Amino acid sequence: MKLFKKLTALISAAAIAAAAIPAMPVTKADAANKTASQILYEMGLGWNLGNSLDSTGPGDNSEENWSNPKITKDLIEFVHSQGFSSIRIPVTWGYHMDSSHKISASYMKRVKEVVDYAYNEGMYVIINIHHDNEVKSDGNYFYPDNAHKDVSEAFVKSVWTQVSETFKNYDEHLVFETLNEPRLKGTGEEWWFPVDNPPSNVQEAVGVINTLNQDAVDVIRASGGNNKTRLIMCPGYDASLDGATVAGFRLPNDSSSMTGVSIHAYTPYDFAMNTKEWEGAVSVYNDSIKSQLDWFFSQVKSKVLDKGMVCYIGEFGATNKNNDSERCKWAEDYTSKAKALGIPVYLWDNNLYGVGEENFGMIQRNSLTVAYPSYLKALSKAYPVTAPAKIPGDVNGDKTVDLKDGLLLQQHLAGWKVAVNKTNSDVNGDGVIDLKDGILLKQYLAGWKVTLK
Template identity: 35%
Template structure:
């Protein structure tokens, strides 16, 4: 049964000093989404993203599974309708509100909405308590996940090729002091392994150094395999299944051994958005398609191999929290009959977490501002804005949370579409309130991009260590406890 939530918004005005964003001056033009707005054409292949060096502006994997999320709306939440029209029907005065938003931006005054939302029943278990204690997370995006066909004189130059700056302890301290309790460190390993999938010591040592910045500060840390989706390494199809299992288990064998002595705040995420790259269903699934069924079955196998490999290394890894995704890491990727949640080792309970990515509603959160149907408006008081968020979260709650499986949404966000900071504040506040009411913890995708025509998700400027949108951070924190 879908639960209907009552949302009441009370105006609470907070004034903020506006900090000028000074991110990369250009975005990667090649990252522009398809002109047709279809699920397949709105996505570009990951290989295209790597050619722009430090001016890379794609949200990278963050650009990913939301397209599948957008398809959810077609199942009953009204995603395919005009969201701005829906907002007008729900709350009225859209043009006036837009004018007020622009004025607020100029005056650097924003309203952080008060969201009154009943909490749903959450299972009483160690796993749900653990996820709750993670509170709110941030992604170190476009950093160790960067990849390229180029050869660097110094392997460590790869870390800064998309963002233009290497990570420092001071940066991570800034994130912690801003109120983020957790950090996700996406890593692409395939440019740093030999023919036997042995990871370069130089690369692994540097990853561990940055992990330690966060871990030593008391943060929860998620480490993963990120942009390794290719037929050469990990590709969910029967044809490449044996190779995929070999690659994933080889990487996790090494990572599990390297981080074996870290406590439970060190979390392993097996894969990021596993999918059949380059196909018509790269960013959405058709449950009736035999290829999609095959991909889902292969992901089940790889997830289980990941769990078994980590557990077999013993020590703290026997009881470490592990995260697993479905196809694309999208809600639709796990809300289908083919997805099977892995089983844990004998004697181990409540240590597996479902990983989900949801840039929902797609037309607001991710779709390019020049594309048909795109909207820059989101009102926390308008059903036309919020219904897709509550819809997909209710589906996850009913299917997994109620059955004892915890969820972390470790990628979400809303791109800057120009003069829509108030809408993004409303979105951040409402999204976190809705997720926490259902027992989920969320991580904002930050690609350190602040200007240009690409996917602008930055909220922490790494070059000058500033928060250009403190009001968005405030919105994220408001209901994270």
């Protein structure tokens, strides 16, 4: 008992010092040596944390506005354990800004906390500007036309100035995406336009999107730190393949050559999204659908990759039509074709279930279970599941074992509501996290010759 009290005192005293040490992300020495293509290949199969931080509306609890639960570290750990090596975290900013475009400190802190859940797992993480493509009276938005160009530029520059400063020391595992699906919202050309002969309003929008992408890249690069060479992905009009290949679209000038194209592809549309049979919707992965999928990837290769650009598919998926076996066929083909081209793909998951339009749920966030195991297995076939590396004693998941871990485990054992890496906290390997783990970790931190398992 005296020994336990002594070690507890050691940890408690160290807590004062630990509290004064700012939490800094790990920076890999070789980060600057990786090319955009290498990073994209490593990103592999990704998952979208949809309808959470991208929900619209003010307040620190806005992530729950669209009926999804508060994001937890356990959720991200579960996603990682299911074979997703990266995560896209869509973020809506405009509802959390004052009249001078200042993002609230509490909201930025929450975004950083969620990013850290995944980043500290060793996952690649993407953050962006998401549902801010709308005209609002407060000026905290972007809209890609000349009438709103000035306010859009001010907003985009302001967001990326603040985000860049917050995350500039993170290594290459953090990727920025300038905008999400920039388009002429509310018009007849919002989602569809003739790519070979776009109307004048779309041509105008493409020019504004080029400017906004360039603004974001310039601000990010100027912020210094690892942002000087961070991978930045930029969408074309509505983030479609057409939008990235239409005449007039161009990637930003970037001396670091670390920019690429963000594409969204729920394709073929009649299989993946359309639920209206009278408009051509199908639920069977037939030869026609397969041919359309082949054509899509051939176009990505010839019109994007062969032109010297890199890309990822930031959103994809097939809505549930009570056709699990057919979705599995589609998923296996889709991901294998993407993997063959070195393109990472990010499954859209809005945590919505049932049959019909926009039901893209996969990871059930309340129960931490997989809704469609066979579908996930098919998606993952091209990207073999690798379990996250265990670092015994790394309780807070920052890839080191130090006094902060000892303090955090002590707080967890005392019943505090703190997040711990459960795999790394079971330091004696008996399958439970209890006082024995706390004592063993304290002994290790005190320099005893003990082994953490």
